[in-house]
Amino acid sequence: MESILDTELVQRAQRGDSPAFDELIIRYQKRVSSLVYRYVEDRDCASDLVQDIFLKIYTNIKRFKGDASFSTWLFRIAVNDCIDYKRRLKVRRETSLDAITEKGFDPRDDRQDAQIEMGLLTRIENKRIRSLVDQLDPDQKMILVMKVYEEMTFEDIARVMGAPLSTIKSRLYKALDNLGKDLRRLQFIERTAP
Amino acid sequence: MKHLSEEQLIDLVFEETKDSQSHRHSQSCGECRERLDRIALGLHAVRSLDLEPIPLRKPLTVRFLRSRRWRWVGWAAAASFLLLSLAGTRFELNQGQMSVEFAMFGTQQLNDDEFENRLKGVEADMLSAFQLHAEMMQMQVDDRLNALYAEHTQQMRELSRQVEDDIKSVDYQNGDMIASMRDDVYSYIQSEKVRGRTP
Numbered sequence: 001m002e003s004i005l006d007t008e009l010v011q012r013a014q015r016g017d018s019p020a021f022d023e024l025i026i027r028y029q030k031r032v033s034s035l036v037y038r039y040v041e042d043r044d045c046a047s048d049l050v051q052d053i054f055l056k057i058y059t060n061i062k063r064f065k066g067d068a069s070f071s072t073w074l075f076r077i078a079v080n081d082c083i084d085y086k087r088r089l090k091v092r093r094e095t096s097l098d099a100i101t102e103k104g105f106d107p108r109d110d111r112q113d114a115q116i117e118m119g120l121l122t123r124i125e126n127k128r129i130r131s132l133v134d135q136l137d138p139d140q141k142m143i144l145v146m147k148v149y150e151e152m153t154f155e156d157i158a159r160v161m162g163a164p165l166s167t168i169k170s171r172l173y174k175a176l177d178n179l180g181k182d183l184r185r186l187q188f189i190e191r192t193a194p
Numbered sequence: 195m196k197h198l199s200e201e202q203l204i205d206l207v208f209e210e211t212k213d214s215q216s217h218r219h220s221q222s223c224g225e226c227r228e229r230l231d232r233i234a235l236g237l238h239a240v241r242s243l244d245l246e247p248i249p250l251r252k253p254l255t256v257r258f259l260r261s262r263r264w265r266w267v268g269w270a271a272a273a274s275f276l277l278l279s280l281a282g283t284r285f286e287l288n289q290g291q292m293s294v295e296f297a298m299f300g301t302q303q304l305n306d307d308e309f310e311n312r313l314k315g316v317e318a319d320m321l322s323a324f325q326l327h328a329e330m331m332q333m334q335v336d337d338r339l340n341a342l343y344a345e346h347t348q349q350m351r352e353l354s355r356q357v358e359d360d361i362k363s364v365d366y367q368n369g370d371m372i373a374s375m376r377d378d379v380y381s382y383i384q385s386e387k388v389r390g391r392t393p
């Protein structure tokens with residue numbers, strides 16, 4: 001099975017050959033799970049999402065026309081699912097006041113448990129960096145995850161996102177620029193805190 | 195030269211450009227240097243995040259799942275039987291054979307408090323055994339759920355219902371077992387006390 005091309009497996013799966021579909025899952029399960037987990041950063045959500053994504057692949061595989069490669073098509077479904085999930089979550093969170101304290105934005109907390117050395121970022125807590133990353137626009141965060149953690153090429157990311165290369169780079173720039181600005185703000189607060 | 199574009203800066207920060215001109219510009223132009231530093235700081239922060247390892251289990255195919263399913267049911271039955279017989283054996287020792295029973299509880303005279311403590315110890319052992327059992331079952335359940343991607347939704351619902359029932363029945367069993375053991379041990383203590391002996 002390992003030597004068979006995706007296209008052949010897809011054709012077989014489209015004809016209802018379940019071992020072929022299983023093989024496709026095996027090929028991509030790890031990468032998709034990794035991407036989703038890095039993006040949502042929650043085991044249970046990631047596991048639900050991955051399940052949902054493969055069910056979508058399963059129910060839609062007959063509609064896959066082969067305009068893009070199978071992996072691009074699959075990752076596009078995964079990425080859209082993740083971004084949708086994040087958007088829904090964001091709407092829910094923004095309506096909840098509790099979330100503000102939950103995310104640890106209380107400045108007193110900031111002063112309490114982060115020790116920041118002059119000009120150095122290293123001591124800003126993971127938790128805080130993660131929450132900054134989490135506040136990024138869902139598209140921006142997805143590009144960041146694909147590039148930094150999944151080490152995908154810009155070309156692949158552009159194909160999956162269905163956007164031009166320049167747009168991808170520009171969004172990534174904005175994501176990193178926002179993070180950089182926020183981190184400097186945090187460093188400033190830390191330094192000037194009594 | 196005009197300032198670097200966002201694209202050029204991204205290429206620089208990911209070291210994906212051989213364009214020495216933009217590199218030189220980023221060194222000599224304060225504004226571009228500042229923009230580059232800022233995104234480099236952002237990138238450094240993201241890269242420094244130590245995330246927990248990704249919870250991946252080995253992929254299972256649908257057919258493999260089917261064969262595992264039966265093995266799993268068999269395994270659970272065997273495990274329950276083992277525990278039941280373990281508990282039963284211990285229990286029989288308590289009821290029937292004095293010498294072994296004494297070895298288990300110690301031969302010295304114990305007052306009520308001490309005895310109560312010993313009893314609690316036995317109970318705690320049992321509870322941790324059941325806990326371990328439950329955890330092992332949970333691992334099996336996780337493996338199975340993980341492999342359900344390719345199954346139809348209906349089939350998935352049926353399977354998870356079945357798993358839940360399995361877990362529930364074992365839970366009930368465990369609960370009953372603990373309760374009856376406790377009762378039996380207590381009645382044994384009482385009967386020994388009536389006979390004027392301290393176990």
Ligand SMILES: [Zn+2]
Pocket residue numbers: 196197198219223224225226227
């Ligand atoms: Zn410049």
